């Protein structure tokens with residue numbers, strides 16, 4: 001059992017759970033799950049959880065019960081990147097805490113959303129936004145289905161003036177990307193976060209997050225399915241890759257943010 005205090009996404013999960021009048025019945029809801037990683041207890045991976053040193057921060061804005069889905073990968077970002085925040089989106093009332101965070105001068109907020117679906121007036125993120133002087137990039141991720149993310153973007157005008165970062169990929173970064181017929185593939189939130197880390201110059205941390213995501217996916221699949229369309233690799237091999245990535249990241253010295261002169 002983990003003795004580390006619950007991170008932002010775990011706290012958000014508990015908060016959302018209290019508001020639920022009935023249990024969220026996702027596929028495999030009968031499974032007895034670890035209260036922390038939400039994997040089947042038998043496949044709990046909490047003993048491997050380890051955060052890294054990072055100059056990046058993440059702000060996850062989640063669509064209603066997204067946080068309750070056991071397959072949601074937002075918690076994996078908070079496992080790895082200590083400076084991670086989570087909020088449940090509301091069309092009617094934006095949380096003051098969220099707006100205060102976005103106005104904090106220690107951060108450079110960057111919205112991650114596809115350019116082709118964003119407002120033309122929204123500025124594109126520059127290299128300076130990604131590695132800002134004296135500030136931390138704060139990557140804002142809209143977590144939900146594609147339709148929900150689109151709605152959150154459109155109906156949150158307070159997002160529209162921040163620099164925009166998009167990823168155009170012809171190949172998924174992980175073998176475990178969710179596959180969605182006509183759309184090709186749709187990335188999981190943790191995969192998008194890994195791309196953001198890489199864009200900010202933290203490739204070693206991106207590798208840790210991606211390999212942690214793969215451990216999570218495989219352990220999750222082991223509990224819910226016997227056969228699948230996913231490319232499967234032995235869990236022990238994925239755990240080893242994750243431990244190696246952690247070791248690699250621990251050997252990287254990040255340059256300290258330099259104060260503005």
Ligand SMILES: [Zn+2]
Pocket residue numbers: 034035036037038039044045046047
């Ligand atoms: Zn666990």
